Amino acid sequence: MTTRLPKLVAFDLDYTLWGLWIDSDIQGPLHRDKNTINQVLDKHNEPISFYKHVPQILHRLRTAEVAIAAASRTSAPKLAHSALTLLLLPASNAGDNGTMKAIDFFDQLEIYPGSKITHFRKIHQKTGIPYSEMLFFDDEHRNKEVEGLGVTFCLVRDGVDDRTFEKGLAEWRKRHPEEVTEDIGSAS
Numbered sequence: 001m002t003t004r005l006p007k008l009v010a011f012d013l014d015y016t017l018w019g020l021w022i023d024s025d026i027q028g029p030l031h032r033d034k035n036t037i038n039q040v041l042d043k044h045n046e047p048i049s050f051y052k053h054v055p056q057i058l059h060r061l062r063t064a065e066v067a068i069a070a071a072s073r074t075s076a077p078k079l080a081h082s083a084l085t086l087l088l089l090p091a092s093n094a095g096d097n098g099t100m101k102a103i104d105f106f107d108q109l110e111i112y113p114g115s116k117i118t119h120f121r122k123i124h125q126k127t128g129i130p131y132s133e134m135l136f137f138d139d140e141h142r143n144k145e146v147e148g149l150g151v152t153f154c155l156v157r158d159g160v161d162d163r164t165f166e167k168g169l170a171e172w173r174k175r176h177p178e179e180v181t182e183d184i185g186s187a188s
């Protein structure tokens with residue numbers, strides 16, 4: 001049996017995909033040392049990297065054709081955008097040499113201050129995907145307010161990792177059980 005997935009998975013940025021505050025812990029301009037995978041440096045060579053399980057999680061979603069969104073209320077959207085553009089990830093999980101820009105994994109980017117209800121309304125308007133088909137990972141409890149729209153919220157403790165990701169998927173599946181059609185006529 002294949003594992004059922006929501007149509008869209010959204011991630012917050014700070015302390016969800018990377019372990020820093022993009023608007024206060026780092027300073028632009030950002031740069032990258034050659035083609036270093038999963039590391040961008042700021043003005044003072046402070047590194048910015050996704051948590052270690054993030055690349056494979058993004059690959060898994062992409063392979064399954066699940067839409068991926070970033071929903072951040074940072075007050076430094078340009079810096080966040082720059083980090084996502086410069087960050088390189090392996091182009092596949094197969095271990096070959098290709099790379100891919102982190103930003104190219106994301107189908108939707110909603111990065112600006114304010115209530116994340118706005119971010120999700122925008123994602124819904126742009127994609128047409130129902131809120132019930134959206135799963136959201138975020139480290140701040142206050143953003144759970146998006147559940148008012150019907151989005152499934154999963155609180156992240158120490159950045160997104162495989163365990164948290166599975167926990168979110170399990171919660172989404174529990175809330176949206178598959179409709180089972182009973183085959184009444186088949187008994188003989």
Ligand SMILES: [Mg+2]
Nearest residue numbers: 012014015139
């Ligand atoms: Mg955060």
